[in-house]
Amino acid sequence: MPDPASSDPVSGKPLLLVDVDGVISLFAFSPDAVPEGEWLHVDGILHLCSARAAQHLPRLAEHFDLVWCTGWEEKANDYLPQWLGLPGELPYLQFERNPGKARAHWKLQAIDDFAGHQRPLAWIDDSLDEACRAWAAARTGPTLLVQTDPSVGLGGAHADELRAWARAL
Numbered sequence: 341m342p343d344p345a346s347s348d349p350v351s352g353k354p355l356l357l358v359d360v361d362g363v364i365s366l367f368a369f370s371p372d373a374v375p376e377g378e379w380l381h382v383d384g385i386l387h388l389c390s391a392r393a394a395q396h397l398p399r400l401a402e403h404f405d406l407v408w409c410t411g412w413e414e415k416a417n418d419y420l421p422q423w424l425g426l427p428g429e430l431p432y433l434q435f436e437r438n439p440g441k442a443r444a445h446w447k448l449q450a451i452d453d454f455a456g457h458q459r460p461l462a463w464i465d466d467s468l469d470e471a472c473r474a475w476a477a478a479r480t481g482p483t484l485l486v487q488t489d490p491s492v493g494l495g496g497a498h499a500d501e502l503r504a505w506a507r508a509l
């Protein structure tokens with residue numbers, strides 16, 4: 341089991357924090373235009389997992405150390421690496437369920453605890469907000485926020501942007 345407590349930068353690659361709902365598991369799409377993908381049962385709930393995300397995410401692992409940054413937490417490893425064709429489980433962030441008002445976005449404290457302030461990181465998520473943008477601007481290390489549309493998820497343009505950013509570091 342990968343250690344969820346800290347980020348080990350031995351690979352020299354930047355981190356890619358990967359949200360699941362709205363990035364890999366799609367929602368809010370029109371019933372007339374269901375995206376290509378596969379329906380996975382996760383604890384009795386059906387999730388449409390995007391074929392396009394499955395096409396791009398494993399290739400991004402050549403440029404990034406991937407980390408789950410999702411409310412799925414460790415459950416992401418039970419379902420997704422095999423389906424996505426990743427070589428194995430990924431480290432995952434664990435979130436404080438009651439972070440209080442100190443942090444406006446519920447994922448930021450866990451990201452700081454895992455990655456620190458210096459390690460280059462990109463974060464792909466469908467629900468980034470002003471607090472995330474202010475946090476990214478204040479980080480010491482290079483930081484890229486990539487916002488997805490939850491009905492479309494991770495696509496080719498996002499993957500291109502991420503690769504170009506990683507290469508430019």
Ligand SMILES: [Mg+2]
Nearest residue numbers: 359361362466
């Ligand atoms: Mg999400």
